[in-house]
Amino acid sequence: FFFSSRRRHTRQRSVSWARRCVQETDYNLFIVLIADTIDYLYSKSIGHESSVGEPDALYITKLLKVLYCILPYVISSPIVAYYIFWLNDFPTLPSMEEAQSAYVEKAQSSTSSVEKKEVKKETLPLGAKLMHSLLNLLFKQGYSICKLEEEEKVNLDPYGVDIKVIWRGGLQYEETRQHKHRKFDKARLAVLNMLLLCVSSQIYDTRTNSFNYFSFFLTCSKAPHIKNFFFSLFNTILSYDWKGYGIPYVSSFTNDYDILVERCLEVLCVLLGYRPPEEGEIDRLSEENPIFKSIKNYLRELTKDEVPPRVIAINEFQRILKAIEGLPNYTCLFRGLTNILANIISFHDSTLPQSVRDLKCFNQLIILIHRLVALNSHFAVYMMLTCDLKDILLPLLYLLNLHIYQPKSIELVSTITFILLSLSSKCEFGVYLKTPYNEKISFNLTPFQGNYGDLLILLLHRCLQVQHLVMTSNRETFLSILYNISPFIKQISIQSVLSLCQLITFYSSPGWILRESDSFLQLKIILDCVLNVLMYSYAENPYLIVALLNQSQKYMKLAESKLSDITPPPKIPQKEEKKIEAVKEEEKTAAVAKGGQNAEARPPIVFKPTEEWYQEQKQHLPLTSIMSILACISTKLKAVYMDNSLTEAELLKMISKTTLIGIQDDILKFSFFQFETGVPTEVYLQNYLWRVISENKLNEDLFLFSCLPLSRTGPIVHPLEQPPSKENLEQSPHH
16 A cells, blocks of 8 residues: 555655665565565466456556565565575575575585476466566456457467457457557556566676576567567557647647557567577576576476477567568558657657657667567568658658767667668668659758758768767768668769768878778778769769769879878877876876876877888779779760860760770679677667666656666667777766
């Protein structure tokens, strides 16, 4: 009653009691309260054919609120959570020091005595009981879904897909019973909050090779209602209507269903990003960890079948998402996702201020789209062949344009570039860029008349001009996108030609080339873009050919240059040198004060280019091919017009009629930059997702920020960069 009370002071006193129990390491009251609450929920959730009355439904919601207030203080300590949730035989929990030593001894000792015990339902860990109860409550009649008729209760299958209990229709199953009611939304929201709270235990655990039992249970194919859970989450998101019947200012009011959609997005993204253990690791866990073995035996008792390691080693959410196919399913996915993405442009470009609701779930939605494109490659091909790609391309570019100047949005910008890189690696995406651009959306760009290729080039040029952390970590990704679309550039405007020429001038300048050891990589990518335009779309880009002819002397100087010919960068004024020396002295004194008198300051690593390095890097540049093509074009022009008195219209007409037959036969080789997901990228996205979740729930007591290791380790490291040193983490202001 105290924890579920609506009175603010009563609730604060209850939370302070829980905090005092944690500080005094008196967990016995926690065990009694949590165990009794979970046992009651477990007894009410079993029985798929039974229903729950109105008084019991209200009491279950209050008990979930009790657990929602208590569990953050338990989950924040991985050792305490291990004893409470996953230890089979616990009478009382010892103190923190005893729990630490007992946990280490139990991990190192043999488990022969435990293996002899038979796992029964009454010895089931509390964590498994809690997960089983929550999954059943999501599809409990009278609590989260409508009561079914006697004829409909005959063939209920909790371990398959049952269209009678799925919340809403849409993906895979269009004709389902619609369980729409406000009390059902509140009940589902309470259960989803508990699920998200349990899964959040992984961000408190800093041990290596730690196993997350909650995520394992929620993504196992043998868990009850797991398939119904997946389709219910997805269909709730895809059927979301934020427009409010199209009436202004009606959609600006929020309700429980809006919060439910946000929770569904968060839970779905977290479970899709879970990486299950491999088969060899599962065998090791079954032998060493008695808790893992008890869960396997429990799943075997539920399904009346053996649970092989290969079944546990598969994330069921990822498997279902990969298996989705068919034109109706892809159409449902595309329409639902683009409907929510349309809110970005509608909110910022609305003629009536604040007449459209500002959704706060774009970060989660972008992560979901990235998961969908990465896991289901057929969906990306479907979008480009049968759909209007501008419905998803314009919101992504608009969101990218809004956040390129915000250092806090580095994860959002990175995820959008991942999606654009995945899409640009398809030929159909480049073909679509030739579509004329006629939309009246304010990107704050130079006015132009062209196609979607012009829009993408101008936005990429703006992103590459920004020099703070958001763009520098994604520079190679932006250039890779530009490289992928370069063979398909057709009839681009003069503004795009000037942007490309500025990029060539910037990346070929001595200040950039001598900046770092890998600066030639960016120059090579931009020169490859020029070569692709010359080889594949020569006749359709006369303005770009004229601009390249004017820069032909620059390529010749770069090809014949030496390191001694390059002008050194300008010297630093004496005032700035004094400031730099003062900063270095302060760093030395801080290092000595921290490490003692014997501490020696590490000398900074300075890149010193050599003549051998310069000539070796220059060999990888396609300067010979570009100069041969430009020389052929200029020779043909001089042969036709000896007096050099041709107008601009005649020059453009002449360029469009010339051909490069005989030159481009040995250079027609092109391969896309592909985006491949790996462990660093998955960890990067998971950290980004948990940061967004924690920011959205600051007022709901979901996280204990004093116990979060992520809030004390510094900035999130981009997967394309090297991890920062310890000194940089301590001195970095981005926490």
